[in-house]
Amino acid sequence: MRKIGVVANPARDKNFALTKELVSFLPEKGVVPCLNYKMAEEIGFRKYAVTDEELYGGTEMIIVLGGDGTMLSAGMKAMKYSTLLLGINMGHLGFLTDVDKSEMYLSIDKALSGDYRVEKRMMLDAVIRQGEEMRQYTALNEVAVYMGGMVDAAVYVNSEYIDNFFGDGILVSTPTGSTAYNLAAGGPILKADSNMIAITPICPHMLHARSIVVGSSDIVEINVKSFTNDSLKAVIDGKQVSNLEEDDSIVIKKSQYYTHIVKTNKLGFYDVLRVKMFGKGGR
Numbered sequence: 001m002r003k004i005g006v007v008a009n010p011a012r013d014k015n016f017a018l019t020k021e022l023v024s025f026l027p028e029k030g031v032v033p034c035l036n037y038k039m040a041e042e043i044g045f046r047k048y049a050v051t052d053e054e055l056y057g058g059t060e061m062i063i064v065l066g067g068d069g070t071m072l073s074a075g076m077k078a079m080k081y082s083t084l085l086l087g088i089n090m091g092h093l094g095f096l097t098d099v100d101k102s103e104m105y106l107s108i109d110k111a112l113s114g115d116y117r118v119e120k121r122m123m124l125d126a127v128i129r130q131g132e133e134m135r136q137y138t139a140l141n142e143v144a145v146y147m148g149g150m151v152d153a154a155v156y157v158n159s160e161y162i163d164n165f166f167g168d169g170i171l172v173s174t175p176t177g178s179t180a181y182n183l184a185a186g187g188p189i190l191k192a193d194s195n196m197i198a199i200t201p202i203c204p205h206m207l208h209a210r211s212i213v214v215g216s217s218d219i220v221e222i223n224v225k226s227f228t229n230d231s232l233k234a235v236i237d238g239k240q241v242s243n244l245e246e247d248d249s250i251v252i253k254k255s256q257y258y259t260h261i262v263k264t265n266k267l268g269f270y271d272v273l274r275v276k277m278f279g280k281g282g283r
Helices: 014-029 037-043 052-057 069-083 101-112 269-277
Strands: 002-008 032-036 062-066 084-089 117-130 133-139 142-157 160-173 194-201 212-215 220-227 234-236 241-244 249-263
Touching: 002 014, 002 052, 002 069, 014 032, 014 037, 014 062, 014 101, 032 037, 032 052, 052 069, 062 069, 062 101, 062 212, 069 084, 069 117, 069 249, 084 101, 117 142, 117 234, 117 241, 133 142, 133 234, 133 241, 142 194, 142 212
Parallel strands: 002 032, 002 062, 062 084, 084 249
Antiparallel strands: 117 133, 117 249, 142 160, 142 220, 142 234, 160 194, 194 212, 220 249, 234 241
């Protein structure tokens, strides 16, 4: 039988009410729902409990109940399996999700019948170099060097020096992340399925400092020169992964992995942008 995973954000789905409804609905469609052990125990569906590896690697699709943050988290776990993610928006903007919860069953019916398209979203690998130590992370939205005070960071593209940027930090964003922190920082909107990388200064103390857009084959390096506060952070998709020191570097390039997002609605990228970002409907 077909296996479909279910992932839910408990902060969005109070008492897992919609999750329980969905898990009861899927077997009616000839589908075996799969939940991680913790959630299966909590909502009383132990017979559908699986390991995370089985959930993300042994299902043909995962239905994600939540917002963009939940989709980001699921994307990190699903990427190495290329598992499809179908997002049901229970958050605010929901750029990564397919439909709002009122249209959930229609969307699922379409997905199960094959009436959908898949968007392959580019991801970034970031290697943090601290002396002899190196650690690698993967991002769907962005890699950030950030602090509340002033940081001086040198930026290179393909080993070519671009400039030193003075300000609150530097963002390196995918097209998916261009409508998130990058946009709030004054960066450009990039079409979601494009192959580009945006480098955006955060609150720069330089009149000439503007975003730079480079190709997906380019390699970006940020080298920390100095900073004024006690700590400087490396942040991946909104989560701090490391403190940085002077002379530390982050090397960022396109990842071999993609996040595969299912879309059953007919809205194009600019339709979604107009509706969710500009608050406007049709023409």
